[in-house]
Amino acid sequence: MATMASPEIFMHTSGKNEPVWIHTEPYSHRPRFQKLTQDVEADVCIIGSGIAGISTAYELVISGAKVIMLEAREVLSGESGRTSGHLSNALDDGYIAISKKHGDEGAKLAAESHTWALHHVGEVSKKLGIECEYRVLPGYEISQYPTNDPKHAEEVEEMRKEAEKAKSLGLPVSFKDGLAIQGWDGKVDQRDAALNSEQATFHPTKYMVGVLKWLADQPNFSCFTHTRVMSVEEKGVEILGIGSKDVRVSTEEGFTITCKKALEATCVPLQKLSVVAQMEFLRTYCIAIRIPKGSVEDCVIYDQADPYKYVVATTKSGKSKKTGASPNLSSGLETGSPRQAQVDYQWSGQIFEPVDFVAFIGLNQGNKHIYIITGDSGNGLTHGVLGGKLIADQINGIDNPWTKLYNPKRLMSIVSSLPGMVAHDVQINAQYKRFLESDIHDIEDLARGTGGVLNTKTSTPVAVYKDGEGSVHKFSALCPHLKGVVCWNKSEESWDCPIHGSRFSKDGIQVMGPAKANLSPIDESGKATQQQAVEA
Numbered sequence: 001m002a003t004m005a006s007p008e009i010f011m012h013t014s015g016k017n018e019p020v021w022i023h024t025e026p027y028s029h030r031p032r033f034q035k036l037t038q039d040v041e042a043d044v045c046i047i048g049s050g051i052a053g054i055s056t057a058y059e060l061v062i063s064g065a066k067v068i069m070l071e072a073r074e075v076l077s078g079e080s081g082r083t084s085g086h087l088s089n090a091l092d093d094g095y096i097a098i099s100k101k102h103g104d105e106g107a108k109l110a111a112e113s114h115t116w117a118l119h120h121v122g123e124v125s126k127k128l129g130i131e132c133e134y135r136v137l138p139g140y141e142i143s144q145y146p147t148n149d150p151k152h153a154e155e156v157e158e159m160r161k162e163a164e165k166a167k168s169l170g171l172p173v174s175f176k177d178g179l180a181i182q183g184w185d186g187k188v189d190q191r192d193a194a195l196n197s198e199q200a201t202f203h204p205t206k207y208m209v210g211v212l213k214w215l216a217d218q219p220n221f222s223c224f225t226h227t228r229v230m231s232v233e234e235k236g237v238e239i240l241g242i243g244s245k246d247v248r249v250s251t252e253e254g255f256t257i258t259c260k261k262a263l264e265a266t267c268v269p270l271q272k273l274s275v276v277a278q279m280e281f282l283r284t285y286c287i288a289i290r291i292p293k294g295s296v297e298d299c300v301i302y303d304q305a306d307p308y309k310y311v312v313a314t315t316k317s318g319k320s321k322k323t324g325a326s327p328n329l330s331s332g333l334e335t336g337s338p339r340q341a342q343v344d345y346q347w348s349g350q351i352f353e354p355v356d357f358v359a360f361i362g363l364n365q366g367n368k369h370i371y372i373i374t375g376d377s378g379n380g381l382t383h384g385v386l387g388g389k390l391i392a393d394q395i396n397g398i399d400n401p402w403t404k405l406y407n408p409k410r411l412m413s414i415v416s417s418l419p420g421m422v423a424h425d426v427q428i429n430a431q432y433k434r435f436l437e438s439d440i441h442d443i444e445d446l447a448r449g450t451g452g453v454l455n456t457k458t459s460t461p462v463a464v465y466k467d468g469e470g471s472v473h474k475f476s477a478l479c480p481h482l483k484g485v486v487c488w489n490k491s492e493e494s495w496d497c498p499i500h501g502s503r504f505s506k507d508g509i510q511v512m513g514p515a516k517a518n519l520s521p522i523d524e525s526g527k528a529t530q531q532q533a534v535e536a
Contacts, residue, residue, distance in 0.1 A: 055388025130210030281501030
């Protein structure tokens, strides 16, 4: 594996470290589309080609709508291809917490919608003939502590309560005293588990590639890649239902898509604040390890740690593999399974956590024709799939019982979360202290293949990257979103903004919003390397 990422990598994914899914579904298997070179019209324009955009396009295309999809880089280059590939209705925040914010009825709708999404992936893959390794399997939630630790009993009691709440909402969940997961018999005795018999796993990029290939064959679908969107605006006059508005989507190269409706399926909306301020961004970490076939039960395992760890133990193609999420994964897996092998893949992704634990899916705040899907809360795959159904129903005028729960314009649950929002805002504003900080004092301080911010305090902070040859490339260190000073992410070789989570490749290419634009090159070398990346 290369020690430094090539510029081309960031056209296909959002980090240096590539996820396990490319092992059997390489980038070369993904469909290729042309760049937009003229003004066009459509019924619906979808910005983003991940699970949310693809799912919405599928639901709209089968209903007869003319759909155009836009992607700033290559298809599937965002976070959907960097997940752990599990489909769950055991939501990360828990149904007790969701009930406190949205009531039991809201929690029940959350359970129903994620369950629908979990099964819908299987139905679509069967209908379209996509072999994506989809199957339903059990999920186990266990204590992080061994049975002889007093804290084990405390966590078990919490798990019992959560299992009872989930069961009351109609989920097939029960608590099993003394349950030992087959093969999960390492140096820590973690017996006792909450069992959810209705989880699922699949190969996410095989599924999305399959749906995209089907879409590409439909006469009412078009996709344009390497087409960066810079604005999405409603135009026209509409008062009390009189008059009309359409949506104008403008690209970096000056072309316009005129449409009746638009969807920002970009993980986080490409806008200044609004719902962006109602979410916290977090990093999630994954590894993939091969283990002997059949040594661990085919299942999903979660623990109660914070940050929590989970394992997807899967058997396909005559081999077994384990994928897990959260930091310190190798040591975490060793406690439960003695059959540890070398780490084949390790990668990270980004999630956005809403303050009230439920995604924002529907009309964007202040808009009547522009929709968003954001706030995955660690369940981005099912959120994306159910979001596709919900957005398509709203555009087609079909009543959907999930609308109120996911409404981006909701108020009560947000208001009840204000103390958490204020604390988060204080933390965010504290990050502007980087205007007074410098990662390096001299470019000579940088090792090859690394980056850092040079801040002389008398001029604009500069993001400096030194490549493997020793050549230096400079970019503005100010995030185009709200002018936060970016930080160097050594693991993924990217520039990350600590304010609202925008991310950029080492060459300054935007790979994660809410920023829309790239980091501005400030020397000829920076311009050249960024241009090379764009044209890759």
